[in-house]
Structure formats: structure tokens, C-alpha cells
Amino acid sequence: MRKTLFIVIAVVCCMFGGKLSAQTQADNLMARAQEALAKKEYIQARSLFLHAYNAFAASSQCQKAVDCGTKVAALYYRENYYKEAFDILRAADQLTMACEQKDHKQRPELRYATAKERLQMYTRLKKGANAKEQLTRMEELANAANIDSLNLDLLYTKASHYYTFGQTALGDEAISKLIEGYREARQYDKVIDCYKTLIGIARRSGNAAMTSRTYEQYIMWKDSVRVLKAQDELAALKKECAEKQATIDEKDSSLSTRQYIIAGLCVLSAILAAALVLGAVVLVRFVVLTRKQKKAIEVANEHNELKNSFIRNISEQMSPTLDKLDPKLPAVVALRSFIGNIQQLSELERELTEPCEMEERNIATFCDGIAKKMEGKTRQGVTLTVNAPRLSMKINAEMLEHVLLHLLNNAAHYTPEGGKITLDYKKRGAHTHQFIVTDTGSGIAPEQRDNLFKPFTEVRDLTQGDGLGLPICALMATKMNGTLTLDTEHTKSARFILELHT
Numbered sequence: 001m002r003k004t005l006f007i008v009i010a011v012v013c014c015m016f017g018g019k020l021s022a023q024t025q026a027d028n029l030m031a032r033a034q035e036a037l038a039k040k041e042y043i044q045a046r047s048l049f050l051h052a053y054n055a056f057a058a059s060s061q062c063q064k065a066v067d068c069g070t071k072v073a074a075l076y077y078r079e080n081y082y083k084e085a086f087d088i089l090r091a092a093d094q095l096t097m098a099c100e101q102k103d104h105k106q107r108p109e110l111r112y113a114t115a116k117e118r119l120q121m122y123t124r125l126k127k128g129a130n131a132k133e134q135l136t137r138m139e140e141l142a143n144a145a146n147i148d149s150l151n152l153d154l155l156y157t158k159a160s161h162y163y164t165f166g167q168t169a170l171g172d173e174a175i176s177k178l179i180e181g182y183r184e185a186r187q188y189d190k191v192i193d194c195y196k197t198l199i200g201i202a203r204r205s206g207n208a209a210m211t212s213r214t215y216e217q218y219i220m221w222k223d224s225v226r227v228l229k230a231q232d233e234l235a236a237l238k239k240e241c242a243e244k245q246a247t248i249d250e251k252d253s254s255l256s257t258r259q260y261i262i263a264g265l266c267v268l269s270a271i272l273a274a275a276l277v278l279g280a281v282v283l284v285r286f287v288v289l290t291r292k293q294k295k296a297i298e299v300a301n302e303h304n305e306l307k308n309s310f311i312r313n314i315s316e317q318m319s320p321t322l323d324k325l326d327p328k329l330p331a332v333v334a335l336r337s338f339i340g341n342i343q344q345l346s347e348l349e350r351e352l353t354e355p356c357e358m359e360e361r362n363i364a365t366f367c368d369g370i371a372k373k374m375e376g377k378t379r380q381g382v383t384l385t386v387n388a389p390r391l392s393m394k395i396n397a398e399m400l401e402h403v404l405l406h407l408l409n410n411a412a413h414y415t416p417e418g419g420k421i422t423l424d425y426k427k428r429g430a431h432t433h434q435f436i437v438t439d440t441g442s443g444i445a446p447e448q449r450d451n452l453f454k455p456f457t458e459v460r461d462l463t464q465g466d467g468l469g470l471p472i473c474a475l476m477a478t479k480m481n482g483t484l485t486l487d488t489e490h491t492k493s494a495r496f497i498l499e500l501h502t
């Protein structure tokens with residue numbers, strides 16, 4: 001009997017010790033992954049996080065497993081491995097479901113983490129409708145979890161999403177709620193981090209107006225933080241004075257009412273004097289910084305105008321020389337096209353934040369008209385198919401036609417005989433529309449994709465093209481409150497997506 005009991009105890013100890021050992025190993029893997037990530041050793045970090053995920057999942061430590069899983073997904077799609085990223089998030093959701101069934105308790109905060117990572121991927125892929133679905137899902141999960149940190153994170157994520165997809169008013173509304181939440185919690189530094197992030201978003205999107213407005217708000221907030229902190233300190237000082245006064249009252253009740261009043265007035269006068277001095281300093285600094293910011297914006301606008309003027313002058317000076325040359329020479333034709341494209345690129349940059357005129361047009365009729373202009377421009381046997389419904393939307397017909405014709409001309413150039421080109425229209429939401437151009441050509445090499453929409457990234461033989469067509473189209477898309485992207489998931493050939501928000 002004793003021998004049997006000893007064996008049972010030994011087995012239980014071994015099992016318990018093995019479990020502790022496995023947990024320790026998983027924690028070590030996670031710590032090593034964090035260190036590798038901090039050193040920007042992304043491949044090693046991804047591998048370690050993946051091993052840690054598997055270890056935590058095996059021991060049903062859902063929170064840590066999901067934390068590792070979302071980091072694995074982020075490191076996957078950082079290198080455009082989107083399928084692998086979606087697979088690990090799907091596995092994390094299945095693990096969460098198993099944990100919920102085991103514990104008989106819902107874990108919306110874990111599902112929120114995977115939904116947020118999917119949102120990041122769809123945003124990076126410029127798939128607005130899919131991103132919006134994940135944002136709605138995150139809102140439902142945050143409400144179910146009822147955790148303050150999740151609600152604040154949701155507001156920040158909303159603001160970032162709306163700004164990314166050109167919905168500035170909704171972004172402002174979300175960020176205002178977020179800042180108010182941080183302010184009520186007296187987390188002033190987090191408000192400053194919000195403004196810094198917004199400035200970065202505005203600069204990356206090329207939105208000069210938003211950059212200027214957010215920077216002014218940032219400067220005003222930095223100054224007001226000093227006032228708020230001073231108010232908190234003064235309130236604490238006042239409370240301390242009141243407590244000391246109460247102590248004095250208890251110890252010496254012989255002081256007269258007049259003495260109390262005089263002492264209180266002295267304390268109040270000192271507080272008011274300090275507040276006035278601090279307020280004056282803050283006001284002076286705010287005025288100086290605002291003037292500097294306005295001056296910087298004026299200088300930037302002046303330099304931009306000088307750049308545009310310089311480009312126009314150079315173009316005008318080159319025209320008489322080009323007129324003396326044979327206009328049929330390929331080099332002359334290329335130079336004239338290059339001059340025109342540079343001028344157009346410069347004008348678009350200058351007028352990017354100005355609204356463009358919109359008109360109601362029938363999509364099917366509009367797309368059919370563009371297809372007719374492509375007649376005779378494709379190789380033998382190439383078919384051009386248009387799939388567009390007979391519905392209306394507000395568009396800038398001139399810009400939209402320019403972008404679609406450029407994409408179709410590119411497709412015609414690279415599509416071999418007997419190939420196919422399609423122009424599709426997809427409605428992705430109440431205010432989201434997509435025009436998709438697909439061909440059956442050789443596609444675009446991976447090393448060329450990053451600079452596809454950036455001008456002047458390489459020295460070119462202008463007779464072979466100046467490389468400004470797609471950058472111009474991308475700026476037009478931005479001006480129309482949209483984006484132009486290459487569908488990186490479509491690897492067999494080329495597929496461009498023009499997404500517009502109305």
C-alpha cells in the first residue's frame with residue numbers, strides 16, 4: 001500500500017514538474033523573442049514567437065498564446081506573407097474558442113487582439129471595406145469586454161483608420177473622444193503621443209492642411225499641459241494647506257476668526273499670483289511658437305510656389321529650343337512628354353488639398369466610353385472586358401478617365417497576343433467604390449513594387465518612358481479622396497485597384 005502511494009505521488013510530482021518546466025520554457029522563448037524584436041532581428045523574433053505560441057497553446061495559456069500569435073502575424077505581413085499571417089490569427093481564434101469552452105467564460109479581449117491585427121493587414125492592403133468590417137467587430141468586442149484600456153485603444157484605432165482612408169471628420173471625432181478620455185484620467189503624456197502619431201499620419205499621406213492644423217493643436221496642448229499640471233499642483237497645495245489649517249485649528253482654538261481669514265487670504269493670494277505668473281509665461285510662449293509655426297508654413301508654401309514657378313520657367317525656356325528640332329524625333333517627343341508630366345505632377349502636388357469638382361455619372365456608360373478609346377491599342381486577339389453596373393456615383397470624370405486610361409494603356413502594352421484585360425467596378429460599402437484593372441501579362445517584379453508610385457526613383461532613358469505616369473495617377477487618386485494600389489496578392493499578372501470614397 002505504501003509502495004503504491006509513493007508511486008502515485010512520484011507520478012503526480014513528475015507531471016507537475018513537467019508542466020512547470022514547459023511553462024518556464026515558453027516564457028523563456030517569449031523573452032528571447034522580445035529581445036530579438038528590440039534588436040530588429042525580425043526573422044529570429046518571428047521564429048521564437050511562433051515556438052512560444054505553440055508552447056503556450058499546448059498548456060492552454062490563452063492570453064500569452066494570443067499575445068505571441070498576434071506578434072507572429074505582424075512579423076509575417078511585415079514581409080508580405082499575408083496568407084501565413086491570416087492562418088496564425090485563425091489558429092489563435094480557434095484556441096480562444098477552446099479556452100472559452102473549457103473555462104465556460106467568454107474572452108472578448110483576446111478576440112479583439114486578433115481582429116485588430118486583421119484590421120492592420122487590410123489597411124496595409126488598402127482594402128477599406130474589409131478594414132471597416134474588422135473595426136465594427138472590434139467595437140462589438142470592446143463593448144463586450146468593458147475594459148477601459150480597450151475602449152481607449154479602440155478610439156485611437158478608429159482615428160487612425162478614418163484618417164488613413166480620408167474620412168477626416170470621423171477621425172477628428174474619434175481623436176477628440178480619445179484625448180478627452182486621457183485628459184479626464186490625467187494621462188497628459190498620452191495625449192501628446194496621440195498628436196505626434198497624427199502628425200506622422202498626416203505627413204505620410206501628404207496632407208499639408210491636416211499637418212498644419214494638428215501641429216498647432218499639438219503646440220497648444222503642450223502649453224496647456226503645463227497649466228493643467230500647475231492646477232493639479234495648486235489643488236494639491238491647497239488641500240495640504242487646508243489639512244494643515246485643520247491641524248492648527250485643533251491644536252490652537254484660541255486664534256480669532258480674523259486671523260483665520262487673514263491666513264486664508266494670504267494663501268489664496270500666493271496661489272493666484274503663482275497661477276497668473278505661470279499663465280503669462282505660457283501665453284507668451286504660445287504666441288511665440290504659433291508665430292514661428294505660421295512663419296514655417298508660409299516659408300514652406302513660398303518654397304513650394306518657387307519650385308512650381310521654376311519648373312514652369314524651365315519648361316518655357318526649353319520649348320523654343322525644342323521647336324527648332326525635328327518634332328518627329330523620339331528624343332524630342334520624349335522631352336516634350338517629360339516636360340508636360342513634370343508640370344502636371346507639380347500642379348497636382350500644389351493643389352492636392354483643394355477639393356475637386358464632382359458630377360453624377362452613370363458608371364456603366366462611363367466605363368464603356370473609356371473602353372472605346374482603347375480600340376486599336378491592344379495586340380491581336382486581346383479582349384478588353386468591362387464589368388460595370390448601371391448605377392450612378394459622383395466622380396471627377398476628367399481625373400478618373402485619365403487614371404483608368406493610363407492603367408488600361410499599361411495593361412495593353414504588357415498583355416501578349418490572345419490575352420485578356422478587364423475593367424471591373426466593385427461597390428465595397430455605402431461610400432467605397434473600386435475600379436479594378438487586371439491583365440494577363442507578366443506582372444510586376446517584386447523589387448519594382450515599392451517604388452511603383454514614387455517619381456524620380458531611378459535614372460531613365462526618356463524615350464523608354466519617364467516613369468511619372470503612375471505617380472501622377474496616384475496623386476489624382478488622392479485628390480479624388482481615394483488611393484491607387486497594386487494588388488500584391490495577385491501574383492500571376494498585374495492588378496491595380498483604384499479605391500474612391502464618396
